[in-house]
Amino acid sequence: MSGKPAQKRASGDDIAVDDRSVAARLFAILDAFAAPAGATSLTLTLTAIAQRANLPLSTTHRLVAEWVSWGGLSKHENGQYSLGMKLWELGVQTPTARNLRTIALPYLEDLYETTREHVHLAILDGRDALYLEKLSGHHAVRLISRVGARLPLHSTGVGLVLLAYAPSDVVQQYLATNLQRFLPRTVTEPEAVRKRLAEIRLLGLARMSEEMTAGSSSIAAPIRDRTGQVVAAVSIVTRTTDTIDPEQERAVRVAAQGVSRALGYRRAQQ
Amino acid sequence: MSGKPAQKRASGDDIAVDDRSVAARLFAILDAFAAPAGATSLTLTLTAIAQRANLPLSTTHRLVAEWVSWGGLSKHENGQYSLGMKLWELGVQTPTARNLRTIALPYLEDLYETTREHVHLAILDGRDALYLEKLSGHHAVRLISRVGARLPLHSTGVGLVLLAYAPSDVVQQYLATNLQRFLPRTVTEPEAVRKRLAEIRLLGLARMSEEMTAGSSSIAAPIRDRTGQVVAAVSIVTRTTDTIDPEQERAVRVAAQGVSRALGYRRAQQ
DNA sequence: CCTACGCTTCCATTCAGTGGAAGTTCTCGG
């Protein structure tokens, strides 16, 4: 079983050979830096990267050097690595993010000014709400959301709105899985969620309360493009109170409509 | 010279062989998407990518497929490719960009609110001012700057500030090259620029007028970190007027100081 | 001083990547 010069184990043993392509290995290295939850951005040593990417050290060394020379990773004095500026530069050029952000930002600013609350802009990506933009003042309730974060659809304001207007097969698939309960008030029953989605469509607005983060509530509204499709959602997140503030709801609606109009939407339905 | 089965030309001919590594080729593909100036984000066909990256079509095809499967590129219905969401997601995690932005944003918002002008946040990267953030209202004078843009140091407000506080060898090197004149009033004489930098250091503020874009002026101030080093600059860009508005200057100063304080700077020099 | 740990360099082996060419699909003009 091991008569050979111990370099490639005798074929067909329990040890799996790594059949990833060079590209896949390069990507695995970047993926090692993906921040887990709401943590601060990572900085890793070579060995740590090798472990996370599941690559031999020498291979990691060589590939990391390639990333660094291009600018996708950067090496700090202390020998640690982090994501590089080049990624940021290319990242902000991504069409969806860039176009939506550019168009929406002025309206988000207005919304922030009139409400002084956290303002979120998110799109549907896979099974998550992906946060494209977040504005918040100095006081700011502590929240897990941040730009680039992915949060569940059923427990966030923007998420519910996005789900409410998503193709029915997406809804179907999403509700088919076990929805995580974050707080006692999180709605996780598929049928209850469906009922909610219908209400949101009827009202053109979602209200959430204490379903993701204790003490905070949110009001969200859909953003439509030229074709009338819902492509994003805006929300404000406020400290929970007993009363509904119609002014806040109006402000969220105004912002969503503003962005929609700027995207070329001319209300087909009233 | 061509007796061989015409697959790899007889060695040592005029045709250069491509000795780029797989990684370098993958990166060349992404670089093909780097927006040239202030253009809208690119969308390319496979052939166009192959040309820009200077790669054979079949190789491009395979490598592009790798990018797509990872999410670094995305393929649209019409067969065109563009930068993918994954890049955006990783890009926004880049430490410098993320930390600075998160901390600075509230102050930038304040600045926008009090002045109603374009607000910029930029850092020094190589020989350029790299724009990390830009806020602007609806009215907004048309500007070339945008998030992710690179603009020259000598013709922008933030650029001059960054240069004024840069290590002397950087200044040396920068001024050693030919500085482009964009408008009649652009200052391009090395000595004149040096004089200006000194004034900026003295005043803690830069004033620009009609040096990059006709009809617009800018006021910029330095942002310092815990160690007192200047790490970024804020500016507002206004329509050019004959009078200096001390209120605007104060607002820019306040914003810069606010961010500096948030970064841990405790004024060493008064 | 030695040991331990993490990083860097080296190099023989081999298999993944290469790219020319053939096949396929789409588009446009006649």
Added chain:
DNA sequence: CCGAGAACTTCCACTGAATGGAAGCGTAGG
């Protein structure tokens, strides 16, 4: 409707680039 051309996709024999074990280096800690 057909045919030419362009753009994309698939195929596969060849080979040199990527691989990774091992040895070498540098630093820290006891």
